Amino acid sequence: MKLKGIESSRLKELAGTSKKFSSLDCYKRTCVHCSTHKLTEKILAENRCFPEKEIFWNEWKKTGYNPHGEETIIPQKIEVEGNVTDCFQQLVEELEPHALHVFHVTWNLSEIEHLRKNVPEGVVVMYMDFAKNFDLQPAREIQSAYWDCTSVTIHGIVCFYRCTTEGCQKIVTDKYMHVTKEKKHDSFIPRVAMEQTINLLIKKGVPISLIVQACDNASD
Numbered sequence: 001m002k003l004k005g006i007e008s009s010r011l012k013e014l015a016g017t018s019k020k021f022s023s024l025d026c027y028k029r030t031c032v033h034c035s036t037h038k039l040t041e042k043i044l045a046e047n048r049c050f051p052e053k054e055i056f057w058n059e060w061k062k063t064g065y066n067p068h069g070e071e072t073i074i075p076q077k078i079e080v081e082g083n084v085t086d087c088f089q090q091l092v093e094e095l096e097p098h099a100l101h102v103f104h105v106t107w108n109l110s111e112i113e114h115l116r117k118n119v120p121e122g123v124v125v126m127y128m129d130f131a132k133n134f135d136l137q138p139a140r141e142i143q144s145a146y147w148d149c150t151s152v153t154i155h156g157i158v159c160f161y162r163c164t165t166e167g168c169q170k171i172v173t174d175k176y177m178h179v180t181k182e183k184k185h186d187s188f189i190p191r192v193a194m195e196q197t198i199n200l201l202i203k204k205g206v207p208i209s210l211i212v213q214a215c216d217n218a219s220d
Contacts, residue, residue, distance in 0.1 A: 027103040029096065052083045112214045116160050119171055122209035124201065127158040128190060129215060133183050153183050155193045164205055176200065190215075 025031040060075040067076070116125050131154040159174040178193040194213075201208060 021103070021106065024103075027099045029099065052085065054081065054083055055087060056081050057087050112212075115212060117171065119160050119162050121162045122207050123161065123212065124206065124208050124210070125160040125212045125214070126194070126197070127160075127214050128156070128194070130155055130185055130190075150181070151183060152179050152181055153185065153189070154179055155189055157193060157197050159197065159201065161201070161206055164207070174201070 023031060026033075056079055058077050059080050060077055062073065063076050063078065064071060064073075065076070066072045066074070112125070115123075119125055133151050133153050135149045135151050137149070155178040157176045157178070159176070161172055161174075163170045163172050176193075176197050178189075178196065180189055182189050198208065198211070
């Protein structure tokens, strides 16, 4: 059975799917009407004819190295061999805590989006993220100098805050792009980028009593 993502597996194993959020009992696996047994029944029905058939599937694991042999902490996609039963058992085990994880992600997104659209006075909401590394190329380069490229990382911050003009209730959006030659993607650059962004906002006269950050990276 092919699952096309988080939402697909959630719809197949949880009850109350007509609502944005299912019951909390469903997410905690205490609901008697839904759980991974729904997926179990579905997969067993589709694979009852060849449970021991040898197959290949992909997993994301931290191997310590990328395909080029370079050290990395980023999970790598690796191919695993086994039979249908092995693959199915692993899928069900990983889906057991999956529902609560989906609830946390969906709830956090819902709350941060509500805050972004209704930012209180004195509060600044920041969306922060690293972009990938980019190679710079001189505009007047005569021939390709592939051996001498300068690489940079772009760190973007989008700020949302209440308009500072008297009587104005609109939400203002400011976008800042910080470019650096530092490519470690650790916590240092996000901190510097945020400090610079805060200074720019203060110079614009934006009152800041609280900053709410939304990011998808632990270093941010």
